[in-house]
Amino acid sequence: MAIFKTLAFALSLATAALAATNGTTPMQIRLAYAGPTGMMVSWNTYEKLDSPTVYYGAEQNSLTHSASSSVSVTYQTSTTYNNHVKISGLRPNTKYFYNLEYTNTTTPYSFSTPRVAGDHTPYVTAVVVDLGTMGRDGLTTFVGKGAASPLAPGETNTIQSLQNFQDQFEFLMHDGDIAYADYWLKEEIQGFLANTTIAEGAAVYERILNDFYDQMTEVTSLKPYMVGPGNHEANCDNGGTKDKAKNISYTVDICMPGQTNFTGYRNHFRMPSAESGGVENFWYSYDYGMTHYVQIDTETDLGHGFIAPDEPGGPEKEDSGPFALMNQQTDWLAADLAAVNRAKTPWIVVAGHRPWYISVANASSDVCWVCKDVFEPIFLNYSVDLVLSGHVHAYERNAPMFNNQPDPNELNNPTFPWYITNGAAGHYDGLDTLDRPFQNYSRYAQDSAYGWSRLSFHNSTHLTQDFIASSNGTVLDSATLYKEHKVSGEGYGNGHHGKPNWPMWPHGGPPASGGWKV
């Protein structure tokens, strides 16, 4: 009997150890820049970790340093904990190897810290917007009734394309609409996820999130993954999907606690807002070599009396935010841009989810006119070079623009910022159809191929943006911007450096009551 008891105790210990191992095994590994000498390492586990720990070092076989935190967070319906550890005191532009506690792999991952501001060595980065999960719950070779653009059998999707190209780019930007977990309801209504009930929706939502972040790990465990907020991070119901067959209009009321108000997004990432004076993962900035990058929030917090698209009373009916004080985002943006040393970082690239220069009908969910009113004068005032967006699931490269007018110089040293929308990364619902004829400021547009953008910074004056077709890696569109980037004396940019003069708004400023222009 004693032997039996001992054996049973040993077995129970072994079982407990196995369970603990499964519960603490790292998943969904992702990196993010955290200042010039820092790196945020994030991953998920089924169990809460007391002290999430990263082991790292300059040599692959000698991870002699460690960094820990107490950040292991979750929310009501999540099946995992989000662990975040910031490694500080790293050398810039240096490759490090790392691994995570409780890992089941002996081969370390690696990352490279950013090039310091002022390093004008050429480099390449990748951009996706509107990229959702692939496979059984998302984009695959068949779609439900009403969806479009399924993958051809064997077609390389955008996540696979990014994996194929990842040795060629330094980091990956994902400017909103990240996993499309909220599409579970649309997928169910369209018969793609048949027989999923509303009660089961929360579990499917979390499954899609987990699947997407696992699918991305091959890229994001090696390349910093810099994300921004999109409308699909704000809800669990695709912003209020209608089941026409049953004549049911759903609202965020069906969402379980924790599945609204960007909760998963706020838990999952730690963008460098603390390092740049921004707010959470909503707005922040960072430098990489010759470029100053700014992520803005087009979903909430537009300020100046406007109701942002995802805020209570906004057209998306997301009831999300705001996340800061009135005008805090634009005040921060102006100050951030005013502080840029263009001798060090001659290029300024801004990413914001929603476009306003796009060949679609004048519909509120596609064109963000309030974003234009709020942000466009600031971009001009501080001579922003390139504005990236998505939201519309197509690709359109426009002329440099201000106040609906193309810059007469086009890409040859324009004064106005260059606008490119690329929401064609691919997700369950396929591609959108742009309106023909294209806008007079459109210079190239396509809505039939999935793909991503590649930015190649050649030097302080030349920047190339390519549209890479995910299916075969070919370049469907390529254009190079030349900017003189004078860094001293008068005549640089618009010459207004300082707080923007709000009456310069093309529409004469915000309406007295605030509101949404369509």
Ligand SMILES: [Fe+2]
């Ligand atoms: Fe969107």
